Amino acid sequence: MRVLLTGASGYVGGRLAPRLAAADDAGPAGELRLLARRPGRVEPPAGARVLQGDVVSGEGLEAALDGVEVAYYLVHSMGRGGDDDFAARDRGAAETFARAARTAGVRRVIYLGGLSGGAADASSAHLRSREEVAELLGEHGPPLVHARAAMVIGAGSASFQMLVALVRRLPAMVCPRWVETRTQPIAIDDVTGALAALRDLPDAPGEVQLGGPDALSYREMMERTADAIGRRRPLIVQVPVLTPRLSSLWVQLVTPVEGGLVRPLVDGLREEMLVRVPPPAGVNDDPRDLGAAVRAALDGR
Structure with missing residues (x-):
């Protein structure tokens, strides 16, 4: 399987990459690509390729998504670099990535958001933005699995x-x-284990709650x-x-x-x-x- 991981330089992405790259009982892990604006900040696990690209501008997405079956979207703003336009930036990035993934024929996008009630009633602007990103990924891209995690x-x-x-x-x-x-x-290893399991899960639901x-x-x-x-x-x-x-x-x-x-x-x-709805068997x-x-x-x- 050919897999693309965005956000590989982030905390969750950095912990997820080795799990996706590792072989399992079923055989080799396949090809793992890591997308980063600054490839030098990523320490790839053995066998993974780091590609330069930007989900905001769309630079490098076509090549990175070519032949990819499953793509992880772990990109979001959390206060670094100024917050004035974080929601608009995240909206644009989500739409750009979703459209590129659909054009490339990706069969599944997996996104990690927060385990909150939803965009309409969230008191946090950042949680509302995370919900909005999920909606845009689902609207403009391939079938979406929205993994929601607690702290x-x-x-x-x-x-x-x-x-x-x-x-x-x-x-x-x-x-x-x-x-x-x-x-x-929820422990970080449980989060990354669940995200890795969603790569291979047949008929994964549109939403998976993790806690x-x-x-x-x-x-x-x-x-x-x-x-x-x-x-x-x-x-x-x-x-x-x-x-x-x-x-x-x-x-x-x-x-x-x-x-x-x-x-x-x-x-x-x-x-x-x-967690209001337990995740499917094999996930967490x-x-x-x-x-x-x-x-x-x-x-x-």
């Missing part, structure tokens, strides 16, 4: 870095109502993370009013997360991210719990 727990995850820093540095914290919002945090085994509030997540790293559980006081801007400012002060990423991450904490069958995911992330996995 990803892994060594390079900005959300995880923020969570651990809060627990390590603040013995007590004042939090807004989002501290009681529930989510199903860990437990539905936890962010309060519970911080408490269990403290247990996993051997820290005392923080004292958490909930207050009825604390604006997203103020939340972002104090999170930015005490965490190492890049400033431009903090606001969209904090905005997203207000959205419940729960046995996800690890939060404690195991945190310990793996702290070990650099």
